[in-house]
Amino acid sequence: MKSKKFCLNKLLFILAVGIMTLCGASASAAVEVILETPEGGRVEPSGKVEVTDGVIKEFKLYPNQGYVLNDLQLEAANAGAKTSVKNYVINNTYNFGGGAADHKLYVSFKQGIQYHINAEAGPGGTVTPSGDVAVDEGQAQAFAVTPDEGYDIADVTADDVSLGAVSAYTFENVAAEGHKIRASFVRQYAINVTPSENADISPDDAVLNVNEGATPVFTITPKPGYEISDVTVDENSVKDKVQTDDKGVATYTFEAVSADHTFAVTLVQKHRITATADKHGKIEPANDIVTHGADSKAFKIIPDQGYAVASVTVDKAPCEIKGATYTFKNVTADHSIHVAFKDRRDADGDGKLGINDLYHAAKAVITGDDSMTLKDVLDIFKIMTGLANQ
Numbered sequence: 209m210k211s212k213k214f215c216l217n218k219l220l221f222i223l224a225v226g227i228m229t230l231c232g233a234s235a236s237a238a239v240e241v242i243l244e245t246p247e248g249g250r251v252e253p254s255g256k257v258e259v260t261d262g263v264i265k266e267f268k269l270y271p272n273q274g275y276v277l278n279d280l281q282l283e284a285a286n287a288g289a290k291t292s293v294k295n296y297v298i299n300n301t302y303n304f305g306g307g308a309a310d311h312k313l314y315v316s317f318k319q320g321i322q323y324h325i326n327a328e329a330g331p332g333g334t335v336t337p338s339g340d341v342a343v344d345e346g347q348a349q350a351f352a353v354t355p356d357e358g359y360d361i362a363d364v365t366a367d368d369v370s371l372g373a374v375s376a377y378t379f380e381n382v383a384a385e386g387h388k389i390r391a392s393f394v395r396q397y398a399i400n401v402t403p404s405e406n407a408d409i410s411p412d413d414a415v416l417n418v419n420e421g422a423t424p425v426f427t428i429t430p431k432p433g434y435e436i437s438d439v440t441v442d443e444n445s446v447k448d449k450v451q452t453d454d455k456g457v458a459t460y461t462f463e464a465v466s467a468d469h470t471f472a473v474t475l476v477q478k479h480r481i482t483a484t485a486d487k488h489g490k491i492e493p494a495n496d497i498v499t500h501g502a503d504s505k506a507f508k509i510i511p512d513q514g515y516a517v518a519s520v521t522v523d524k525a526p527c528e529i530k531g532a533t534y535t536f537k538n539v540t541a542d543h544s545i546h547v548a549f550k551d552r553r554d555a556d557g558d559g560k561l562g563i564n565d566l567y568h569a570a571k572a573v574i575t576g577d578d579s580m581t582l583k584d585v586l587d588i589f590k591i592m593t594g595l596a597n598q
Contacts, residue, residue: 238327241253248271251268259307263307266302267303268300274319275318278318280297282313285312287364323387326387328388331393337592343382348378348379348382349382350378352380360373368388398468400413400414400468401413402472407475425461426471428457441460478497478500483495485546493505502538502539504538505539507533507545516550519547523544551567
């Protein structure tokens with residue numbers, strides 16, 4: 209019984225060790241700090257420093273008065289090869305992140321002069337490195353300017369001189385105190401533009417980012433056969449603020465932007481109905497633009513005094529009409545209508561007054577048809593006999 213209990217305890221111990229190995233604390237190692245020039249400064253922490261894999265360990269370098277960092281070299285344990293990591297020192301700080309194995313960190317200082325560049329960023333972004341940045345005499349120091357999400361760079365100044373909206377700047381051959389770099393940022397807002405298959409919208413960005421206070425202008429160019437029905441900002445119509453030129457090109461200008469917006473254009477297909485008439489009458493309206501699928505569009509035919517409709521053609525095909533109106537229904541394409549007129553007494557439509565016209569005029573008078581009068585009968589007779597000029 210005792211033997212079984214011992215075996216069980218041993219098994220539990222082995223399992224516990226295995227679990228601790230798989231799921232226990234993160235692997236750790238040590239960095240041995242070796243100060244090669246102790247007269248030049250110190251490092252904190254120093255000696256053998258425990259580090260944890262995946263956790264950044266910060267080493268601060270403190271040069272003595274009149275000294276600067278000469279070099280910082282890293283060596284993996286027993287590797288026998290050193291690698292300079294001096295370029296990774298920012299503000300006299302080195303961040304070590306390789307804690308999976310033991311390392312050695314060799315630090316050396318030299319006599320020299322350090323200057324400080326003051327780097328600051330306004331709200332909405334960062335300058336890296338920042339604060340009072342130590343630079344060895346004669347060396348260069350680069351700075352990166354990064355806006356936060358929703359911001360853009362407004363301006364960067366070096367020693368109070370504007371550099372514009374640059375994202376990086378380097379002080380070369382630093383040889384004096386008093387240098388400074390400042391970055392300012394501006395809030396940005398997004399205008400989400402709904403694209404249209406039937407118009408070109410410019411700018412054509414699906415999302416246009418603009419600085420706070422900007423007044424972006426959108427140009428809308430409808431494709432042939434279309435025209436603007438509405439323009440909306442944040443789903444509210446702004447059509448009354450849209451300017452349209454004689455070619456149908458429209459512009460809309462945002463007022464000073466202070467929030468995100470949506471922008472959309474609604475277009476309708478249009479069809480042209482071309483209406484023409486020969487002399488001795490007219491058709492109204494002369495031409496018209498009709499919305500696609502419109503139920504109807506009526507055109508009124510008006511002959512001059514003494515004339516009547518001779519013929520009507522719709523889309524170049526002869527068409528008979530009743531009365532003095534022609535109506536297009538369910539318009540889904542361009543159309544044309546043309547009207548020709550004739551002397552109303554020219555019953556046979558041959559363009560001259562003769563015996564046939566006299567017969568029809570006389571018959572109309574006898575039957576009481578008010579389309580002709582006795583005067584018409586006499587006028588036709590006079591024209592036929594040549595008496596009209598006497």
